Amino acid sequence: MFKLIKKGGMQKLFAFSALILIYLFFAFTGKNFTSSATTLNILASSYYVGFLALGATFVIISGGIDLSLGALMMASALIGGELYRDAGFPLWLCMVIMVLFATFVGLLNGLMVTKLKLPPFIATLGTMMGCLGFGSIITGTSSKYFPTILEPDGWFIRTFFKSANGVPLGAFYLLAFFIITFIILNKTKIGRYIFAIGNNEEAVRLSGIKVDLWKTLAYVISGLSVGIGSIFYAATYIVVIPNTGNGIELQAIAAVVIGGTSLAGGIGSLTGTMIGVFIMSVLKNGLISINLPAPYQVFFTGLVVIGAVLIDVYRNKRASKVKLK
């Protein structure tokens, strides 16, 4: 165990034990908390944040940040809803377009950061606002509805949210996506380069590696995740309202940070991110299960984020101490 800690897994360990402790706490105090229905809710309310957070992990490890996640997810869901309701596109085509659109915006983010040399914070702040506005413009600022279970396209919910007998299918997709991204980050050169760039971009460039390419790819992966996340958001909540969604990126980033990914880049893990996502989800459902109003959820999530960042800061200090030697 000590070895694991020394290898930088300390925070993952912390996050994991925090998840277990918080879960146990609610299991004893909450109402029906260990029931399958609540477990299902914990899984269900982590779908879309989960996708966003997995994608954001790539960007954050590369040393960047993506503030456009939430607004982009809504914009892409609005586009899907508009095409489905107003243009009469088949649902599958709408889904493809949603994913393509978000991936394209991710590419834009990446190009702005690498080619135009904009700071990621500014570039993605710009796309965030752009997406908020774009979603409103194409829908004429009206809400968009995805098919409900009562409509012929009700398979949409049954496929991406819950099956008719209540199996949380979304959780399986999230798990599958986690495995794929895990492989990309840890087993392919995309991931290896993204880690290296987050660690020391200039050294990687001077090793003769096309830094711009790999960095852009991190944003593209983030955009792709947002596109997939928007499908699951639509299936879970059906209604998409224009000019909303900013704020969700902060939940995703919080999950990433809780999971031990350093905002300075170069350090991070997708397992940690998943733990972070579930900590937030357990908190959300757990506080309701002990009959506490919604604001408490935000409050306690805040505490967890501060705790996680404290560790990040502490770890960075330690890292710089090593460097000085």
Place this chain on the structure above:
Amino acid sequence: MKFKKSSKWLSLLLIVTLISLVFAGCATTEEDEDQYISVIAKGFQHQFWQVVKLGSEQAAIDLDVEIYFTGPEGESAISTQVDMLNAELAKDPLAICLAALSTESVLSQLQEAADKGIPVIGFDSGVPNAPAGQISANASTDNENAAGLGAEKMYEAIEAKVAAATVASPVTITVLSQDATSASVTGRTIGFTSRMYDLVVGAGLTASVTGDYAAANKGDAATSAVNITVVVGATPDITDMTNAATGVLSASNLLGVFLSNEGAVNGVLAALNAGSVLPEGVQVVGFDAGAGQKAAVSSGLFLGSITQDPFQIGYQAVALAVKAANGEAVADIDTGAKWYDASNMEEPDIAQLLYD
């Protein structure tokens, strides 16, 4: 060594979090062993919802049940409300009272509630267009009755002048409405015109209802002593409502004006600001309670206004839920409306209903 120091920090943080959770939890969990009723509102920010909450809490005391009142942070936070509803369903409450932000987004949850045998009571605007049978009953304002109350109050004030009217010298009572499509506004229009018609006819006079909302029309204006007219603005936009109000105020023989919602009230107030004159003796009755409207009522410019009763909305929702949970048959309940004017609007039980 390093690790030791940091682990101290971690455990400290963890302990603080958990302790605060325990404290926060104790407050409610200890007395919460019994089953309870879950109330999910549309939001918390408006005073309206605070009063609904007071009402539901009073019902909980009177009927000796536990309730859990919750709601999203704002009326666009659909996903939060859906998550709350999911979490509530998982807790197996006795019944759920729901004011849905969007019917479409809760359809699977309603189905789930029906499958689990948890009755759902709609309150305030309820869950419009929900599939049949999935909402046990609604606790909401009956707009026709509420507007009828306005007609009665206005009739009291103009009774003498109405009695003096003849077919040769008829008088006019006008309803100004923002639109002819939304359920609440059309309900109020119908409610006011039909009650006023009944009152006039009941006094032995001839009356007619004519104007922009065909469904309300009755009688023939040419052969009536009292003409009730309905005016609907070209659009709900404030400029169109102002134009419509200017027209209404310039009509001859005008006795009274009923404004069926805040939009119509604002149209009249804007027209008056722009130079229109409220003829002497014309009685104006409004609906709802915006800041401008309250000022108009308290200054005596308006005879008075009708307000919904959010306290009763909250109270009756819980009362219905208790009945439904006990397996009794339940039906929609009118949560009533209250009349307010310059004389009573400072009284505490009225004042708390006058949400902005």
Place this chain on the structure above:
Amino acid sequence: MSNLLLTMKDIEKSFPGVHALKKCTFSLEKGEIHALVGENGAGKSTIMNILTGSIPYDSGDIFLEDKKAHFKSPKQAQEAGISMVHQELNLMDNLTVAQNIFIGRESDNIFLNDTSINKKTKELFEQLNFHIDPEEIVGNLSVSLQQIIEIAKAISHDAKIIVFDEPSATLTEKEINQLFKIMKELKKTGVSMIYISHRMNEIKRISDRVTIMRDGEYIGTLSSEKAKIEQIIQMMVGRVIYEERKKVSTVIEGQKPILCVKNFSSKDVNNVSFDLYKGEILGFAGLIGAGRTELARLIFGADKKTSGELFIHGKKVNINSPFHAVKQGIGYLSEDRKRYGLVLGMSVSNNIVLPKLTDYISGIFINESKIKEVTKEYIEKINIKTPSEKRLVKSLSGGNQQKVIIAKWLLKNCDILIFDEPTRGIDVGAKSEVYKLMNNLAKTGKSIIMISSELPELIRMSDRVLVMCEGTHTATLKLDDINQTTIMEYATQQ
């Protein structure tokens, strides 16, 4: 000497791994301009930083006007009348001249009083016989005028001693004349000055005395008027050369160059051309700021050149980025390993295979076992001391970190290697291992460009030495002509 203002006696200072000052002595008279010279790393900056309170010292005494003094911070030193004009300007570009000079001393109460500081600034410039508008924004001024503002700032502290750290490095000939005029004015008012410089003729022109340092030791003090430039240089470089020198170049005569650089220019490099041959170690000599690293980065495509052509094996190639350079078989070992050479937070094996990762992919997956195998081989081959190939690079010693970078480029099979300060900050044992490694590489036909500020190692290793001065190529010395005095002459040439 009753005229003595400052005495520093037996100053000792050690940094981790380096004995920076060994019983160093320095003295300064009232109203004197005293030049301080020495090679890079001789300890000039260290002793001046100790004097001005920037860094603490281990032992020794400082006497200011016969009173013992010990400055714990630059502010204390300033209060005692010692100011330093740094080589890098410490001015705030967006503030005015007066605001810069009086930063931290704006007024006695909480309100700003620009009128008063403008007036004081004006008086100050009048005293210096110089005319700069106190309300001008500093960012609009030329570098030399900014330097003068730094000087004015130092004087405004009622300085008795002003230290100039290589001020002329950034100045033009005309500006240097202006600077000297000011220094002479100051001298008349009784201010003492210490002038750090590499330029022999300047020292003769401005200073009264010159103190020479070498390897952290005090070598001697001469009268500037009487001393000969050759004498000063000899004292600067005059250590015993204990490294074994190459007797004959192993480069085969008459072959075609493997790398041919023609007319390279950029902001810091001025029209440099040279050839590099197979199996050759070509040394780049020059002072700091001579443009050697900048030239290396141009060759490697790390920076953009404004003009120049590059030929490899006689074929013209375009190198616009390190990606292209590596493709052409050029490897670059940066002078700043931690910033430019290593991914510190990654393992030894990940660092070694980084440029060649594409070759260790099976399907889409990274083949970790193959990487392990090959890195183990290299760890053994060049003797990297690490408990495991999975160890994070940041936990290795400087010498072993350097070897990781060498392994990286060896694995990539680069024919042309640029070693920029390869032995900086590593201990003696590791140094000789790096030398051995470089010689072996040359023997196996690799071509090496070696940039070093340590002349002895450059002399020991190089087949030829290219000398640069201020971005210009001043000489290419053949094996027989390589010696410290000649190199220093070309490196300090105007």
